[in-house]
Amino acid sequence: MPAVSFQSVSKTFSTPRGPFQALNNVSFDIEEGEFFGLLGPNGAGKTTLISILAGLARASAGRVLVQGADVQGDYAEARRRLGIVPQELVFDPFFNVREALKIQSGYFGVKNNDAWIDELLESLGLADKAKSNMRQLSGGMKRRVLVAQALVHRPPIIVLDEPTAGVDVELRQTLWQFIAKLNKQGHTVLLTTHYLDEAEALCGRIAMLKQGQVVALERTTDLLSQASGNVLRFKVDGELPVALRAQARVTGRIAQLPVHDAADIERCLALVRESGLVAEDIEVRKADLEDVFISVMSKASGSRPAAPATEVSA
Ligand SMILES: Nc1ncnc2c1ncn2[C@@H]1O[C@H](COP(=O)(O)OP(=O)(O)OP(=O)(O)O)[C@@H](O)[C@H]1O
Numbered sequence: 001m002p003a004v005s006f007q008s009v010s011k012t013f014s015t016p017r018g019p020f021q022a023l024n025n026v027s028f029d030i031e032e033g034e035f036f037g038l039l040g041p042n043g044a045g046k047t048t049l050i051s052i053l054a055g056l057a058r059a060s061a062g063r064v065l066v067q068g069a070d071v072q073g074d075y076a077e078a079r080r081r082l083g084i085v086p087q088e089l090v091f092d093p094f095f096n097v098r099e100a101l102k103i104q105s106g107y108f109g110v111k112n113n114d115a116w117i118d119e120l121l122e123s124l125g126l127a128d129k130a131k132s133n134m135r136q137l138s139g140g141m142k143r144r145v146l147v148a149q150a151l152v153h154r155p156p157i158i159v160l161d162e163p164t165a166g167v168d169v170e171l172r173q174t175l176w177q178f179i180a181k182l183n184k185q186g187h188t189v190l191l192t193t194h195y196l197d198e199a200e201a202l203c204g205r206i207a208m209l210k211q212g213q214v215v216a217l218e219r220t221t222d223l224l225s226q227a228s229g230n231v232l233r234f235k236v237d238g239e240l241p242v243a244l245r246a247q248a249r250v251t252g253r254i255a256q257l258p259v260h261d262a263a264d265i266e267r268c269l270a271l272v273r274e275s276g277l278v279a280e281d282i283e284v285r286k287a288d289l290e291d292v293f294i295s296v297m298s299k300a301s302g303s304r305p306a307a308p309a310t311e312v313s314a
Contacts, residue, residue: 001068002029003157003188004053009062011048011212022048024212025062030190030205032156035183037203037220038192039293044209046192047087050161053190054084066157080108083155087162089142091134097121097145098130101152108153120148123178125171140167147175157188164195176202200224200289208296215300220289227287227295229260232268234279241275244268249294258291259284 011023023045030036040046051057053064055071055078064071066078092100098117105113121127124144129137134145147163158179164172180202183189193199199206199220206223208216216223235253239245249256259265265284272279 001032002065003032003034003067004030004190005065006049006053007063007065009049009052009059009064011045011052011057012060022212023052023059026209026212026214027062028207028214028217030188032188033183033186035180035189035202035204036191037199037206038190038209039196039199039206040192040209041297043211045212046209047161048212049209050084050159050190050192053159054082055079080153081156083150083153083158085147085150085158085160085163087165089139089146091142091145093133093135096131096133097126097137097148100134100145101148104149104152110153113152116154117148117152120151123174123181124148125174140171143167144171144175147178151182156186157190158182159190161192162194163191164193164198172198196288196290196293206289208293208300210297210300213300216296223292224287224289227289227292229258229264229287230284231287231291232257232259232265232282232284234269234272234282236272236277236279238275238277240277241271243271246298249290255279256291258287258295 006026006028009023009026010021013020013022026045026049038046038049048057052059053066053071055075058072066081069078069081071078092103095103098121101117101120102113105111105117121130124147126141126144126148129141134142137145143163151158160179163175176198179189191199191203203220205219206216207214233254233256236255237253240248240250240255244255244257247258257268259268269279269282
């Protein structure tokens with residue numbers, strides 16, 4: 001039995017401009033013990049899918065099973081099996097860290113949980129904050145508490161919705177060490193992230209969403225092997241010539257272009273030169289998951305019209 005099974009899940013929101021389909025017939029399974037990545041650009045539908053999994057939103061069609069339990073028909077059972085780390089920093093400001101974790105344990109009916117709470121506090125670098133009020137914590141510390149809260153009932157399936165957005169390197173390392181350890185112990189992990197290097201390093205399998213549809217679903221190694229060629233990387237002052245722009249990944253002054261051989265490299269550099277620009281710090285590197293992601297997203301056709309201008313109720 002899969003840990004999570006998304007079966008033909010669709011979600012349509014009503015908006016002032018008419019119905020808006022955020023998810024369109026999404027189907028895939030996550031097997032027990034997998035470290036699974038859900039990737040996609042902003043607005044692709046990742047959080048909507050996770051909200052449906054968490055029982056926070058209802059699918060317009062299709063169903064989601066958590067170890068066989070339907071998230072709508074058997075909500076309490078499905079929810080008990082999930083540890084969800086939300087994207088938003090939501091917390092109760094009146095309690096200290098340990099109290100918050102005890103309350104969360106009670107919510108799941110877990111008693112005598114002090115040893116596990118101690119281990120969570122230790123593993124997430126929160127031991128010296130146990131008595132701190134939630135209000136006094138920095139954003140990064142609050143995020144650690146959210147992770148601890150999600151794990152307090154030892155859920156077999158851990159869902160992390162962009163857990164490292166805006167957090168420092170130390171927390172990332174602490175978090176990934178701990179989550180990787182739990183995954184080794186048999187916990188299934190579902191991760192959404194915009195940090196493709198993290199997904200590449202951690203996830204065994206990846207689904208990519210675009211405009212509410214699954215456009216890739218493969219083992220990470222197979223996705224990476226699609227990145228057949230190399231990448232030409234250089235610094236440049238000014239906009240790339242039109243002939244290169246569509247396939248380029250540009251970050252500030254740094255341009256990166258897929259290349260297959262030496263002739264390709266020469267052609268790109270010649271086009272840059274001919275447009276009056278100077279390429280500096282030129283290097284060639286192996287393609288990575290981000291290159292595959294850009295290529296998949298540029299090839300896949302999404303099905304839905306433009307996003308709504310205003311958000312309304314589900
Ligand atoms: N309550 C709502 N009403 C109308 N549209 C909504 C609502 N919630 C989400 N949407 C729309 O559904 C689409 C998918 O949103 P979602 O938050 O799931 O994307 P995402 O992949 O998680 O994006 P991000 O990476 O930015 O978090 C977006 O176009 C969003 O504007």
